[in-house]
Amino acid sequence: xPRYRLLVEYDGTxxxxxxxxxxxxxxxxxxxxxxxxxxxxxVMVQCAGRTDAGVHAxxxxxxxxxxxxxxxxxxxxxANFHAKPHPVAVLRxxxxxxxxxxxxxxxxxxxxxxxxxxxxxxxLDKNRVWWVAVGLDxxxxxxxxxxxxxxxxxxxFRAAACQAASPVKHLDVLDVRRCGEMIEIHxxxxxxxxxxxxxxxxTLKLVGEGKWSPDDVRVALKACSRAAAGPTAPxxxxxxTSVRY
Amino acid sequence: xPRYRLLVEYDGTxxxxxxxxxxxxxxxxxxxxxxxxxxxxxVMVQCAGRTDAGVHAxxxxxxxxxxxxxxxxxxxxxANFHAKPHPVAVLRxxxxxxxxxxxxxxxxxxxxxxxxxxxxxxxLDKNRVWWVAVGLDxxxxxxxxxxxxxxxxxxxFRAAACQAASPVKHLDVLDVRRCGEMIEIHxxxxxxxxxxxxxxxxTLKLVGEGKWSPDDVRVALKACSRAAAGPTAPxxxxxxTSVRY
Numbered sequence: 167x168p169r170y171r172l173l174v175e176y177d178g179t180x181x182x183x184x185x186x187x188x189x190x191x192x193x194x195x196x197x198x199x200x201x202x203x204x205x206x207x208x209v210m211v212q213c214a215g216r217t218d219a220g221v222h223a224x225x226x227x228x229x230x231x232x233x234x235x236x237x238x239x240x241x242x243x244x245a246n247f248h249a250k251p252h253p254v255a256v257l258r259x260x261x262x263x264x265x266x267x268x269x270x271x272x273x274x275x276x277x278x279x280x281x282x283x284x285x286x287x288x289x290l291d292k293n294r295v296w297w298v299a300v301g302l303d304x305x306x307x308x309x310x311x312x313x314x315x316x317x318x319x320x321x322x323f324r325a326a327a328c329q330a331a332s333p334v335k336h337l338d339v340l341d342v343r344r345c346g347e348m349i350e351i352h353x354x355x356x357x358x359x360x361x362x363x364x365x366x367x368x369t370l371k372l373v374g375e376g377k378w379s380p381d382d383v384r385v386a387l388k389a390c391s392r393a394a395a396g397p398t399a400p401x402x403x404x405x406x407t408s409v410r411y
Numbered sequence: 412x413p414r415y416r417l418l419v420e421y422d423g424t425x426x427x428x429x430x431x432x433x434x435x436x437x438x439x440x441x442x443x444x445x446x447x448x449x450x451x452x453x454v455m456v457q458c459a460g461r462t463d464a465g466v467h468a469x470x471x472x473x474x475x476x477x478x479x480x481x482x483x484x485x486x487x488x489x490a491n492f493h494a495k496p497h498p499v500a501v502l503r504x505x506x507x508x509x510x511x512x513x514x515x516x517x518x519x520x521x522x523x524x525x526x527x528x529x530x531x532x533x534x535l536d537k538n539r540v541w542w543v544a545v546g547l548d549x550x551x552x553x554x555x556x557x558x559x560x561x562x563x564x565x566x567x568f569r570a571a572a573c574q575a576a577s578p579v580k581h582l583d584v585l586d587v588r589r590c591g592e593m594i595e596i597h598x599x600x601x602x603x604x605x606x607x608x609x610x611x612x613x614t615l616k617l618v619g620e621g622k623w624s625p626d627d628v629r630v631a632l633k634a635c636s637r638a639a640a641g642p643t644a645p646x647x648x649x650x651x652t653s654v655r656y
Binding site for chain 1: 420421422495499501531533537
């Protein structure tokens with residue numbers, strides 16, 4: 167069966183997350199139903215990084231096996247036609263060899279977390295950013311972030327529900343940048359633990375507002391206890407931006 | 412009565428436009444009701460550029476007279492508190508002299524019109540862009556735009572309902588820029604006719620897709636007839652970005 171690689175964008179707001187679940191619409195479910203309409207039989211779509219409810223993607227990658235060959239553009243256009251009115255779009259489809267696996271072939275994931283840092287609430291970016299009214303010092307946040315770079319046991323930043331075999335991960339990128347009222351935190355690694363990015367962001371926010379020193383991040387990491395780190399940042403600021411193969 | 416200048420952001424999607432109207436919520440109405448709650452009596456808010464239903468602003472300017480003096484930050488915070496849950500935010504408030512008038516003191520308005528130019532529909536930018544699936548040539552669009560720069564009779568780009576005394580305007584800026592899938596058209600002038608930006612954009616889209624030559628824009632302008640120019644671009648791509656005094 168021909169395998170297609172899909173580049174997918176979605177607004178995570180109305181979904182229970184990427185993964186099919188009985189309690190609501192999922193991105194996976196929308197794509198599977200849309201592609202089933204194209205080929206007249208059930209299909210299964212697998213992605214590189216399962217995102218939680220409310221988390222967005224502009225560069226999710228998925229693959230699907232279809233019962234016969236279509237042009238890549240026909241797959242993209244049919245998926246977009248049948249996905250309406252759900253906020254999911256296939257930006258690109260391409261035929262790939264059947265040893266390509268969206269999840270297991272991936273060697274890098276990149277996320278961005280956006281914080282709108284101003285007194286006035288978010289309006290044009292509602293559900294697209296974490297609104298933080300208190301002023302954040304991005305230099306201090308970057309200092310704190312630097313303690314997390316490299317290979318560590320990230321137990322302190324791992325959700326209780328995390329199913330990864332090991333809490334040891336190598337964090338390649340954790341850049342904190344301000345552009346006017348918007349703060350973007352770019353994170354890159356081969357893979358992440360469940361809630362890792364949001365837990366790191368929730369912790370760096372404490373540093374940015376001066377409740378923690380940058381060095382407290384190092385202490386929290388070393389503690390290897392979820393209770394030692396900061397709270398989980400809300401989902402609406404998080405975007406899966408790209409997957410590397 | 413102390414006069415306050417307000418810098419206002421809003422999502423135009425749920426509104427009948429800036430102006431109070433009997434048939435739905437308006438940005439003006441939301442701000443007037445919010446500020447009336449602060450000071451316990453009715454107030455009137457006037458803006459620099461009345462926007463239509465669906466049109467957004469990140470840099471609208473308005474003024475309001477309040478019955479007594481408050482700190483500028485208290486005005487901003489109270490407006491934002493009472494405007495909830497409507498998507499309107501006061502980004503800044505400042506006390507100004509009472510010869511400041513948001514509309515009549517303005518000497519320049521700037522708008523940006525955003526086109527998402529790709530096959531896949533808009534998802535993360537739904538209601539924030541005009542989705543155009545057919546490829547647009549921005550160099551051709553810029554060539555067409557250049558014919559509109561300077562002082563002209565803009566009757567061809569003027570809504571029938573326009574109340575301006577004269578159709579003659581001086582267009583200072585009309586820049587067409589592409590950044591990946593996004594095309595931004597920046598327009599700047601002392602003032603604009605009703606629908607002028609959207610009518611110019613709807614016309615330039617014809618040029619971008621090859622249905623018109625750049626020179627056809629010049630011909631349409633000279634015709635001084637609304638029928639000679641292209642259709643009105645939809646409101647959701649348009650943003651009032653700044654007002655100059």
